[in-house]
Amino acid sequence: MRRLALWAIPVAFLGFFFVYPVVTIIGRGLWPGGHLDLSPVADVVTNPSLRSVLWFTVWQAAVSTVLTLLVALPTAFVLARLRFRGRSLVRALMTVPFVLPTVVVASSFRALGFDTSIVAILLAHVFFNVAVVVRTVGGLWSHLDPRQEDAARVLGANRLRVFTSITIPALRPAILAAASIVYLFCFTSFGVILILGGSGRATLETEIFRQATQLNLPTAAALSIAQLLATVAMLVVAGRLQGRRDVAMDLQPAIETARPIRGRGDRALLIGVLGSAAVLLGTPIAVLIVRSFDTGTGFGFGFYRALSSLRADSVLFVPPVEAIGNSLLYATAATVLALLVGGPAAFAVARSRRGGTLDVVLALPLGVSAVMVGFGFLIAFDPPVDLRSSWVLVPIAHALVGIPFVVRIAVPVIRSIDPRLREAAAVLGASPRTIWREVDLPVAARGLMVGAGFAFAISLGEFGATAFIARPDRPTLPVVVFRLLGQPGAQNFGAAMAASTILVVLTVAAMLGIERLRASELGAF
């Protein structure tokens, strides 16, 4: 019965808010006038130029994912295993790229001398996604018992051997979970491709966008099916690789697994890894912050003041405090939703043999074109249940993207719970509910909170389907940035940089807050 409930919530939520709208819009494309017409699908399959689009989409996503892993894993290690001052701040800062509007990041890239090219695409993908790997993998890494590795070292294994035969297998589920999320983000990447790739570069996502905005729904639907199939295939392969190898592990409190900096080697490692991360992630952000203060006649708060005075007489105007409030409101709602749906889903995935299927389905929103989801919302949620222009659709759309994070981060953690702990509790007379509350939940909560942090950041950054639905005027910070950048003039540009900087500060504060919540709840574990 309880198991059914675990399944029911995520299935109902996803079914109504994702599957139903997407099926409706694809149906509108392929059943024009009430009869099935598969010719657009045939056109897509036989079109040679689309084959090259698909190929480019896949390889840029794969290369971006590998590069992201290469940059992120050492960083995850340092953040998980070395104890140093400012560790939580660094972790919080890593999340910042995640919330920044692509236009703003692209502008920083350009100021740093990057012209539009494939290199710029790959770099931007690494920039945006490092946090996914660092936080997903780092979360598990910081709880791995280092004594296993120590024992292997004592028995004569060299560092490489220890890393490949002990650390990697233990982290494997988290690495695969993170890598598949990064892959999907790059696979459906839109703004980065258009703005940084230079004109003429096309991915499935940009093609779907182009067709959908021309209201060429049959072709858009056919392309979306191709995109869906590719997404499912990737997720299934990743799931197979991951297998059910997750083993019970003796997870330790993070405070005990991390060691203080010892000797020159550690210091060099710390400086080297964090230094390169700072260059890669920090410089574009630094450019934007400097620009927000550089008024042209010296440094100052001129652009911040402009935020609350520029065109204050118009209906487009929103006081910055209100935009911050709206951003926080949406983000909180999206996070709560993601936890309410993702929490039960994580247990269902971790505990059930069919959980893998649910895991794949939950990740699909990452691999489906945002414009199609947006259009789907419009035609699926008609009267009598008219949600189309309701503000609740915004956090719901954000939660769809946040849920896979919650699930994918929590599942490896839940699976690592040693069943003997539960058995022991049962033998000692604990009811199933007590066992769940006292054994499973405290451990799972660690993963759930990291996932919640992502759900929050995703919503703060506000991207995806919500860009394609009509919304009542409750502008968030990114909306303010877009509006300012839509008009010429140094004041508008500077104020946009100021609003982006506020977004950066807000993100860091929120991430630190969530981290503190996590620490206080679980520090004593």
Place this chain on the structure above:
Amino acid sequence: MSFRRMSPRRVLTFVVVVCLTVGALATVVGAREPVTITLITHDSFNVSKSVLRAFTRSTGIKVRVLRAGDAGQVLNQAILTKDHPLADVLYGVDNTYLSRGLNNAIFEPYKAKALDTVPAEYLLDARHRATPIDRSYVCVNDDKRWFADHNLARPTSLGDLTLPEYRGLLVVENPATSSTGLPFLLATIAEFGEAEAGGGGWRDYWSRLRANDVLVVDGWEQAWYEHFTAGAENGDRPLVVSYASSPPATVNKAGTNARAGTLLKSCFEQVEFAGVLRGTEHPSAARDLIDFMLSKRFQEDVPGQMYVFPVRDDVELPAEFARFVEVPSDPLALASDLIDENRDRWIREWTETVLR
């Protein structure tokens, strides 16, 4: 309060009093209860708070503004939801997309009261399903200071842009993704026409632009804020596709001179329309809003708030506009039907010519 303890007469009196009070309140409130109508529009829609308040004060109608992305997205949403419209009034479909809106029958006809103040050239729908509200011009802007510093004559026509002395100076937006890119492509089609047997035509023009190292970017933001020398910190292109109304953004601190100018012969005319959406539950309030948008009060507000020109020709322009905005006397234009029939093909052919 318990009815059981009251005598029947008192209950009756109570009921009557309550009914009368509620009835009276309902009449008062009913008369004043403002109707709220929804306006669906694009992200650049803007109006002074005081102007919109004046409308509500005089008509009792409140306006909820729903923003739905750029002009193309607004229209798409209206078409997708036409069986159950999201809003009562749509504002922001322009002449490059008007036919798509009309062919999908999303509007109800309404002949606005002040239509006689609008020059006939802007009345593009004889059946008055769409009412013209404002006009704007997508043009090539130039950095006058840059050309002076380099001792180079400012280009004046589209043809000039292919000359060797202007090589590598122009940045344009991709017509597939940008709301300035498409009108500029249309400007070149209006100027050079489709190819003829002997060659020429707009594709040939774009091949020459390409050979002259034109830079194509995704959107207006990249063109203006990252490349245009008079708009970006480290701009590298003194010619940009933007609007006739952009130069005031480059006025110096003293307010005496605008750094950017306009190539008046490169301008494509855009007329923006509003219409009552078919299926609205408040048709009369929706018509009132259309009338209001053509009123002098709203029309005077348009340049300052949206950086576009009012369609009425009896409206005074703000000083900044009058001083720094040059209005093309003979802008390039194409028929709305023609645009709608060929838009997809033109964009595809442009992509092949310029990007592949």
